[in-house]
Amino acid sequence: MPRRRGRPRSPWTLQRRLVLTVVGLLALVSITIGVVSVVILRASLLDRLDVQLASAADRSGAVLGGGGDNDGDRLGDTPGSTYFGTPTANSILSGPAQPPGLLALVYDGSSITTGYTDDQSGAIEELSAQQVQQLADHVNQSAAVTVNLGGELGEYRVQAETSGSGTLYLVGLPLSGVEATAAQLALIITFVSLAGLIVVAIIAAWVVRLALRPLQRVTATATRVAQLPLDQGEVSLDDRVPTGDADPRTEVGRVGAALNRMLDHVDLALEARQQSERKVRQFVADASHELRTPLASIRGYSELTRRSGQQLPPDAIHALGRIESESVRMTGLVEDLLLLARLDEGRELEMEPVDLTMLLVDAVSDAHAAGRDHIWDLDLPEVPIEAIGDEPRLRQVITNLLANARLHTDAGTTVVVALAAVGDRAVITVTDNGPGVPEDLTSTLFERFARGDSSRFRGTGSTGLGLAIVAAVVAAHHGAVSVESVPGRTQFRVELPLATG
Structure with a gap:
């Protein structure tokens, strides 16, 4: 039977380890002091008991050595006596x-x-x-020894002697007083130690928490920096560890100072990256803007020449047609680059309520006209759904998604466009039963110029900017776009804020 793996224990915090270490060391010291104190006290009490035992033995020897006639007269009828006038235990x-x-x-x-x-x-x-048998085994020992008599008597400290008349006798004193005093001391030390440990644990927790506050502030700074979107856009990295927590003379201060130096280097790197990105965006925007005029001229002159009515050779007519079509394709590419550059600059969109239902109806109608070899279906709610956004840009999002489905799937593919309201979001899905997106391309599908070699990305004239524009426009609307794809089913999902009121 396989062994069930237990849940991994959560690691202890530094504060808990420090507090438990202090309390553990204090408990060890308290136990050591308590054990030593009890042992020393017991040994001292035992020595005192041995002194009392020796005195009792001397007095008993004097009683037994004095003849004992009077004692016999007085004790002859008491328990433990033997013969009249003979020294007995009662005499002692x-x-x-x-x-x-x-x-x-x-x-x-x-x-x-x-x-x-x-x-x-x-x-x-x-x-x-x-x-009696247990005591008789020690009548030949002159030193004090401990004998456990059991029952109510318990342990006794006994010592054997010989009287002046030659009588062997043994006297003993109970150890119950010694053991009770030692146990009482151990109990007192236990309660005092427990109370002290509780007080020390509370004080240690407070002191450690106070001592770790600079480290907590350093952690808070690192957490705030980690939550910044450093991988995109212009980021202002102004957060630093406070000067008081970056003193290199302390351990935490050295950590804070090292974090500040690292943030300075990251800030410089981000600034350099942002400057480079700004230059690239500016170049793309300027180049796109400047290319629009010559491209329009090329297209216009080629179209004018082709329609001039003059007799031209067939190859010249073909060449003019190719020039005109490629100028149209390049104009679309320039327009896409210019739109992305403007979105990267964060230009404000014209936000107003947009009827997504009518927008999808128009977009699917246009897609049906452009791709009659595909099957186009609409799944719309009974109540119209409105979102807040820029209508031309949102129309371009839907157009690009439908064009992507048309260009990268085979003839006869069914494309279903659906609209629904989920919470405070309008959800648009475009689902097709085509071959699917390659798994290694899913993570980069919305990046610019993302291309592939599968059947969805064969040579169809795609620039690789359509889905990048979709992602940029949806992000500018504070929405989200995602894709789920398996062979036979691909779904693009767009979420947009609903219009309220």
């Missing part, structure tokens, strides 16, 4: 100045007596056989 537990919770075991050579003082009631209680 009932001795003077013994600490609470004391545990005692006495071995007189023939019997073992044990007991411990209950912390709450102060009564002397006996130990179980298992607990």
Whole structure:
């Protein structure tokens, strides 16, 4: 069974990494300090408990070494005693100045007596056989050791001694007080550390956010520049990182200064490109304007000569016809170049409501007359649709799209022109069932002089400017044009702002 790939985790921001690093280091330091403090406190309390245990052992040795007659009279009937007058565990537990919770075991050579003082009631209680066995294993050790007696008693610190009379005895004090104090300290350190971590996280987030504000301003500048249409038209690249954020003495300042230098170079390059484009546009406009007069003269003289009525050789008549047709073709090319140059200069169009329904009816009627070998269909809404635009220019858009469909498809191709209102846009589509646009040409189809070698772009006299004019005119109307093509279906889609009111 294939393993399902999990969704990639989103990368952490620099602010989050810095805050978590600070909080993590503080947590590590707090844990270290807490562990060391608890260990030192426990060791100190354990040493103090060992001192108390040694004192209790000395007092117990004094009690056992004193004969114990009086103790036997007094303790003979209490739990843990053996024979009258014999030193027992009760002798130790009932001795003077013994600490609470004391545990005692006495071995007189023939019997073992044990007991411990209950912390709450102060009564002397006996130990179980298992607990006695655990203590008996340590009667030969003179150093203090820790024994876990289990049950309610838990861990005890015990020490074995020999009295002056030769009696072996063992005394112990509970470790519950030491463990409780150490646990209380650990709990206090935990709560204080957690509170400190929360406070530090809040302060660190504020400080880091404050420290990263210059970087955010640098990012904002780069984002604004990235959103500019640097690839077209004249662009004013005046946005720069503020001087305060471009100080080379800081890390962020060096980034800001580097970005400013890069923007200066880009600005110079854009200015040089714009100057070059302006010169080219001016040349094309001037050349197109100047070529109109001689082209009109060539066409007029050739037409006049052909219609003069004089007898001319057939080859001369053919040559005059070719001169006239090529002058007409070149005049159209010059007019297209002049229109593109004017659109590039951003000349204002005459914007007014245009009835797209009637415009499409007229355009399809003209296309039907020019291409009777094609099938032309209209799909119009019942209610007329108006758009805001320049009617001659919009008529030229539709004419060019229909001419493109006629010139680059075979005879018998069906071309459907449709109009619809989608939201606040008027949508015009021109769809044909021709061979389609080559995939490698789709991305450059609306560029100037875009040509191809497929059946849609065979030698038909096309200048390669028709769709470029369509794109330029639609863009000047704040619209959009696109194409979708597969073999057997090609659709050009034009969107224009609807007329409101």
